[in-house]
Amino acid sequence: MKIDTDPKKIEEILSRSVQNILPLKESLRKELSSGKRLKIYIGADATGPKLHIGHATNFMILERLRKLGHEVIILFGDFTAKIGDPSGKDSARKPLTDRETKNNLKTWKKQVSKIVNLKDRKNKVKIVKNSKWLSKMNFSDLVKLASNFTVQQMVERDMFQKRISENKPVFLHEFFYPLMQGYDSVALDVDLEIGGNDQTFNMLAGRTLQKAYNNKEKYVMSTTLLVNPKTGKKLMNKSEGVVVGLDDEHHDMFGKIMSLPDEALIPVFIDCTYVSLEEISKIKESLEKGENPRDVKIRLAKEIVTIYHDAEKAEKAEENFIATFKKGRIPEDIQEIKVEKGSALSSAVVSNKIVPSNTEFRRLITAGAISDMKTGEKITDPNFKIESEIVLKIGKKTFVKITV
RNA sequence: GCGUAGGUGGCGGAGCGGUCAAUCGCAUCACACUGUAAAUGUGACGCCCUAUGGGCUACGUAGGUUCAAAUCCUACCCUACGCACCA
Numbered sequence: 001m002k003i004d005t006d007p008k009k010i011e012e013i014l015s016r017s018v019q020n021i022l023p024l025k026e027s028l029r030k031e032l033s034s035g036k037r038l039k040i041y042i043g044a045d046a047t048g049p050k051l052h053i054g055h056a057t058n059f060m061i062l063e064r065l066r067k068l069g070h071e072v073i074i075l076f077g078d079f080t081a082k083i084g085d086p087s088g089k090d091s092a093r094k095p096l097t098d099r100e101t102k103n104n105l106k107t108w109k110k111q112v113s114k115i116v117n118l119k120d121r122k123n124k125v126k127i128v129k130n131s132k133w134l135s136k137m138n139f140s141d142l143v144k145l146a147s148n149f150t151v152q153q154m155v156e157r158d159m160f161q162k163r164i165s166e167n168k169p170v171f172l173h174e175f176f177y178p179l180m181q182g183y184d185s186v187a188l189d190v191d192l193e194i195g196g197n198d199q200t201f202n203m204l205a206g207r208t209l210q211k212a213y214n215n216k217e218k219y220v221m222s223t224t225l226l227v228n229p230k231t232g233k234k235l236m237n238k239s240e241g242v243v244v245g246l247d248d249e250h251h252d253m254f255g256k257i258m259s260l261p262d263e264a265l266i267p268v269f270i271d272c273t274y275v276s277l278e279e280i281s282k283i284k285e286s287l288e289k290g291e292n293p294r295d296v297k298i299r300l301a302k303e304i305v306t307i308y309h310d311a312e313k314a315e316k317a318e319e320n321f322i323a324t325f326k327k328g329r330i331p332e333d334i335q336e337i338k339v340e341k342g343s344a345l346s347s348a349v350v351s352n353k354i355v356p357s358n359t360e361f362r363r364l365i366t367a368g369a370i371s372d373m374k375t376g377e378k379i380t381d382p383n384f385k386i387e388s389e390i391v392l393k394i395g396k397k398t399f400v401k402i403t404v
Numbered sequence: 405g406c407g408u409a410g411g412u413g414g415c416g417g418a419g420c421g422g423u424c425a426a427u428c429g430c431a432u433c434a435c436a437c438u439g440u441a442a443a444u445g446u447g448a449c450g451c452c453c454u455a456u457g458g459g460c461u462a463c464g465u466a467g468g469u470u471c472a473a474a475u476c477c478u479a480c481c482c483u484a485c486g487c488a489c490c491a
Contacts, residue, residue, distance in 0.1 A: 294439045
């Protein structure tokens with residue numbers, strides 16, 4: 001296969017969404033320009049079935065490289081997932097069953113396929129699981145592997161330092177994570193690994209091991225994580241922000257993007273869309289000149305929805321969004337439930353899991369969070385009975401149509 | 405193994421016999437204002453009910469003392485730190 005060495009394309013690969021390239025950006029450029037076919041891989045966490053737009057960044061880079069003709073591999077970390085990443089406080093995560101792993105892989109392929117062309121026969125993407133080699137290792141293999149690192153190197157990591165100074169536990173098996181991930185590089189014998197900035201340590205472990213086992217240079221490309229430039233907090237994090245999932249339904253996806261903080265606009269454009277860098281800098285300029293960020297965000301939402309759905313759905317999502325939230329109309333595609341005439345609203349809504357509990361329902365209704373969409377009036381009676389068809393708005397984002 | 409300090413709600417962290425479903429901060433949810441942004445203000449934030457009241461389950465686990473326990477006692481489990489052990 002002929003390798004494309006277009007300097008412009010290479011430049012984009014080397015700079016867009018890239019945090020750091022190790023050992024050196026320029027030597028990787030040389031490799032990419034040499035016409036040699038490189039073996040490149042990206043590792044993905046198999047613990048959950050959902051990917052979000054932050055993950056997409058890496059796959060976009062991978063796809064660019066694939067298009068140049070390089071060999072790309074997606075590694076599904078099923079073995080590491082079985083043990084669980086104990087980076088948080090909770091150490092023991094229940095191991096994933098084979099069925100869950102299988103299922104995760106399936107949904108996950110579907111999501112990735114929106115970005116990476118998995119079916120292209122000319123340059124096929126290889127998908128591998130790391131249980132293939134990791135599950136076969138015995139204790140002496142592990143000892144050999146571990147002897148490539150010192151405890152000091154492990155302990156040096158920020159996350160461990162922090163926990164040590166806070167007197168929080170650091171479990172021994174946590175040290176195995178970089179080892180296992182690093183060994184993937186050896187097993188695959190790769191030239192380059194791409195991963196989020198938080199994976200740098202693990203990726204570098206792979207670099208060390210690749211040198212030790214195969215005597216080969218492995219490049220490491222770390223990519224920027226989606227963070228709020230103002231607060232420094234991760235954007236795609238359940239506890240700190242909104243998670244825009246790649247398989248979110250189009251209206252939902254659109255809405256979630258609209259609720260991203262304004263400051264995040266440009267980074268998300270760069271990392272999660274195909275909009276050219278020149279154009280993004282124009283957008284940035286117009287924002288600085290005072291263009292309403294909302295309109296820019298609509299553009300962003302449309303770009304992203306187009307990637308994971310299509311242009312038509314993006315258009316629809318926009319219309320729906322404007323109609324519902326700007327004009328206060330009833331959105332399309334709302335949830336519908338059917339109940340007996342005269343039954344209590346509370347039970348209708350709780351039994352259909354729209355509201356988690358009766359107590360919560362009471363809270364909402366006394367706060368004036370439930371209103372009739374047709375009349376615009378608030379419903380404040382906790383014992384409200386459903387006598388005829390009604391469309392309700394519950395809180396900010398929930399709409400439901402109840403028929404009798 | 406020994407010693408010391410700990411284990412409280414999604415997280416951090418108070419409380420140390422009754423007024424504790426548990427101060428406070430973060431997160432979350434709702435309302436107001438808005439651009440489903442941010443900021444700000446207000447309120448809510450275990451569950452259930454025939455609801456300005458009542459009930460049930462919760463403060464590592466299991467027992468016990470007491471009219472009454474997150475708070476006291478006993479045992480166990482877990483964590484950190486120190487000591488001891490270290491072919």
